[in-house]
Amino acid sequence: MSEVLRPDICVVGGGTGGLAVAIGAAQLGASTVLVRGRDPINHGCIPSRALIAAARRAHLVAEAGAFGILAAPAGIDYARLRQHIEDVKANLAVNNSAARLRALGVTVIDEDGHFEDTRTLTTGNVSVRARRFVLATGSRPSIPVIPGLSSVPYLTDETLFGLESCPGHLMIIGGGPTGIEMAQAHVRLGARVTLIEAGRLLPGDDPELVDIVRTRLHREGVEVIEGVNVAEVLQMGESMRITIDTGEHYYWIDGSHVLVAAGRVPNIGELDPGKAGIHHDEKGIAVDRRLRTSNRRVFAIGDVASGPQYSHAAARQAQVVLRNALFRLSARADMELLPHVTYTDPELAHVGATEAEARDQFGRITLLRWPLGENDRAQIERDPVGLIKIILDKRGIVRGASIAAPGAGELIAPWIMAVSQRLRIGAMSALAVPYPNRSEISVRAAESYYTSTLFSARTRALVRFLSRFG
Template identity: 30%
Template sequence: MQTYDLICVGAGSGNMLFGPTLDGWRSAIVESSRFGGTCLNRGCIPSKMFVVAADAARSVSGSHRLGVHATLDRVDWPAIRDRVFGRIDPLHDRAVEYRRANGIDVYTESARFLTPKVLEVAGEKIGAERIVVAAGSRPVIPPIPGLESVPFHTSDTIMRVDEVPTSMIIVGGGFIAAEMGHVFGAFGADITLIERGPRLLAVEDEQISSRFTELARDRFDVRVDTAVTAVAPGPSGVAVTVERGGRVEVLESAALMVATGRRPNTDRLDVVAGGLEVDDHGHIVTDDAYRTSVPGVWAFGDDANHFQLKHMANAEARVVAHNVAHPDSPRQLRHDLVPHAVFGDPQIAGVGLTEAQARQDGIDHVVVVRDYADAAYGWALEDTTSFVKLIVDPRARTLLGAHIIGPSAAILIQPLLQGMMLGETVDRLAHQVLYIHPALTEVVEQALLEVS
């Protein structure tokens, strides 16, 4: 059996573990797919490259409100797709070569635990004093009758199709559905979104998700409170049977995408055989330092929590790298403030409590909502639907939550997030910080001034 000082299972954010502090260790990394993980190959990065192109296409049709009358000649999907993956695909081989050239053994087959701290990879046993599990997640495939009888896509495959389908049904109403609906809708597909709950992006603040659902209806056929009961081949591609309030209907589409969440890959690793405790969702149970139930084994990212956010996994990787090298002085990472963004149209960003959560938990709070239209740059955009929403503790004078829907939401949230993480009061953020006029950040300033 090959033995190591450190084995990392997963080369997404797990690939970040290997740095100067671990020089001199005998190390290995196991990755059965592609270096870079979900984010680089099937998630955040390619999807945002497509979103940028989709935003450009959408800006043409929306420019008439500014007095600019333009038309979109065509969308060259192969060129868009090949630009994205022509940049991404070569990175895997380079990463493997780099690690091997720097003395790290790379295994490119699937791994599974045989016993605590012992793995099997392609029939070979490998073990280590320290193991980090960061093998990521995969799409959930719901048990829809007939689904196995039709071709369908997930976020793993949809971005590599050869052409934009004329129509596409997306099962799900979360961030993947929102982003891919935006992309393919902008490129000419007729999109139908099917969500079993009452709103799209239901985990967002209710006012945000309601506005997003309302605007999505202007572009797409949005079916909320709707269950998919069966799927079958159809004349145009696929026939999807749905039910809402006892009414059954069959929807036809050229393509079908399933976007109903993701699940950790811990079952494929047989982590229970490795002595690792898992919760009801299959996540490995860890403490605040990412230590598992087996001493010397750590876990982070999608295998250890539900965040499914690359920026969180990267921060966790930095903490785990320190803790592996310095187990007697472990670091921790706060989980109370985890920002996120949805790069749909419109864009959404949020952090902290929603209004409903504050109400449900009995937390005293004040709500402020400020429209983009109140700021000069909002005038320039002719924006009538976007807003900033703040949830404020009236006694401590701190932000409990911040939620934004509209252009550049993921950027506008940052000063609010920094204020929250650094413990600043809304009064200091409003009165002791300068906001450039007439930049869009003035809408953030105005919201803060309203409550300060």
């Protein structure tokens, strides 16, 4: 006979959002069960960021000559690089260990679960009848339907980091964030890289800023092919072959490895959500602004829910769920203002409305720009290519911001506050930042709003008039 648990809250999924809910609920005094399944630290953003960090070190060695540092060409010890990735994962896993969770009062079940009915989840020989459920099962790589692909040993962002050596020629299908991040990282590690995208790179980002990233990829040796389709993937002995359809003719590219980076799809099937009366489609589980599913006892957050697929989105949604599930509040998840970052070099960061969205929503807008080349720190570091763009409505309220620059993911932080709090641009122009620092570009962009007024003929006339009084 199976054991029956009756907690206040049962969390399904041990990723960023699931852990945040489970730990938060336990610390708030709720009896909590966490059905973890697989550990997302073993794939996705953690190992990819660790790989990117290693590749950046190799790039810095290669560029050191410009500073008068005569370094030998960087040699890549791939075994040590893999150990670096494992070390990062191990260091981060400590905070999410079963021992720590149990010490906090969380009952941990390391098995997959599925619904039996609207109020019961079964996992192994345990049935969980919780007052509230939170689904946070994450996502898995989306595999496009391409002739021959299923018959070859392709890679994804979950299997790429298991390679024992750097690919000789990595062919990447997909020009989204994962595709271009891995393209740049691997070319810096010595691989030949071909990046194939059916549309254009990063279609959700500002085209002008994407051009900056595209130019850097070209400069570093990534072959970028846009506006084409992959017609077929074949294994040719020890090599792989991708056939390209341009719409006018076909040609092929041979390489050593194929990485599929075509986005991700929600992990839903094993949950059997239909038995719990939970509506879903290929985009994920449908939720309302309070993150409730069609079964009001069940919430869904993160990649499994319809919406943005970012770890920080899941963390924000976890806060909303805790308020609603435990305190009976009506907190809402406002995902429209969620920032996102692509971790290339330069990084590409955005928050709020894009230029097109702002024109549709607010009509007349003001667009502020400031090039990174005007920044002293960027010149000191010999990395002056980049741009910040700020979008204001007709009242001078900040509605959006985009940055292409080294460290853009951190430079965007004050603009997240500005957009979410609807600050006027004057508040940003009044910031005092240390010198020399790349964050000065934010202040300079904000100050440029007043340039035409401050240095106008009228202002000059006023200064001349006041000078008469000594």
